[in-house]
Amino acid sequence: MILSVQGITVRYGKRLVLDALSLPDLGPGLTVLAGPNAAGKSTLLRAIANLAAHSGSVMLDGVDLGRQPPAQRAATLGFMPQALPSGSSLIVLESVIAALRASGEAPRADAAALAVLERLGIEALAFRRLDQLSGGQRQMVGLAQALVRNPRVLLLDEPTSALDLAYQTRLLTELRRQADAGRIVIAVLHDLSLAAQWADRIAVIADGRLHSTGTPADVLTRDMLARVYRVDARVETCGRGRTVILVDAEYRGG
């Protein structure tokens, strides 16, 4: 299974957000989109999910996903937003069922939705209202909604931004499981140490273009952090061979 993302251009009014950005062909595995604020990571993710107006092509095994009817595309692509709206009084379980049923009939949708909640360890939230959950709990529900259709490609926009350490680990373990099961998982992450620990590949986006891509070890360098993030940082290896990034100061060089 190959996802090809080619020549994606997105404009917000006159502002060019993504400039003919192409990614190397992506196979199964966990790819992290990294980069500074306003680099275009989330926009790229939303363009791949066909949620942002764009030019360029997103093909899965030669099929242009942008030309597929929405329901068919939704069966292939799962999208987890950074935050679910806080104003809905739907209960968690029916919100996950709606994620399945919105695009058509789904036999035993209630059992499937409950199974995903159980797998993510949030079945205790099943009968809680969305507007009574914390931001982190809502984010986990967003993950359940993305997973419930069992999509081949999973797109996640800053999935850990509201999560505590335990939930972060639970979410990333699930993403790892999905990637190991042969799915293409693409997540926007700000925490580069997490990216180094969990990702198979990192693509660094800067100013609407692809800056660099490769394994975490290839990409996470002092030089990249200075050029792209404008920080003086050390990339060190600690116990169990894990990479950690220690930022010392803002970069003052040229």
Next chain:
Amino acid sequence: MTALDRYRNLGRRRAFLVAALALAALAALLLDILTGPASLPLADTLAALLGQEVPRGTQVIVWQVRLPVAVMALLVGAALALAGAEMQTVLENPLAEPFTLGVSSAAALGAALAIVLGVTVPFLPPTWGVSANAFLLALGALALLQMLGRLRGGGPEMLILFGIALNFTAAALLSLLQFIASADALQQLVFWTMGSLAATRWEGALMIALILVACTPFAIRAAWRLTALRMGEEQARSFGVDTRSLRRWALVRVSLLAAGAVSMVGVIGFVGLAGPHIARMLVGEDHRFFLPASLLTGAVVLSLASTASKLVVPGVLLPIGLVTSLIGLPIFFALILGGRTR
């Protein structure tokens, strides 16, 4: 009990609540028919309803006066609340109701064109002039809104902004017509804008019934997609919902329901806002239950308002639009405040 059993029980409980609302609507209809300035004996009224032999006067009062008014109240309440429910969901705004977007102002403008200037649709019987104008302008306002909205992507904020602009424009034109109207025409227009069931005819009730029969199945069919939209535009799209088409068709249904209702009985606010809110408190936001519950709550509310409009000042039939606002709003606030503190 497993979580699945619990979820299915929840569904059964909501279905039961919807059925209870249907019974309440029937009871409210009956109560509305049984009340009125002519103090008919209860037994005679029921006998007339059941088609049994009763004095001719009773027969006429029940079948020609009370029944059309009561049925119209029920249907208009249902239509406005269903329109409000769909509108709140597709505009992602709990304050939305048919009148927020200028439907009532446009309808009132249409009515004013007929009453003040005598401009009506050609070839229609004169008795339909006001209603036909109101219907066409209300429908026209929403069509214009859709067109304007589409220019800017059709998002909810844009639609609400254009709707408010339309509302003010129609209201300003209405004021202009009021300014130049004769004293008679002005009185007639003011009465119309207060909302009244007094002039109800069976044909009018039939028209609202047909609109409801045409719109409701499509609304129910869209229930899961509308439920998904409660998690936001992007999320619904990622679930495979064509949100633009969903919104467009929902607004077509809202247009028909609201324009139909307002053209027949004038401006009745509150029901389109309160019906869905009460329904949401009762059955939640799963639109398979929320939509029918809204429709039935609207029917109950307006039916009770119709009864109250005959009882508040004995011997006087108050405009129903006034009654819904004066009696309904305090009850509605109490419900909301009660709900918040629980």
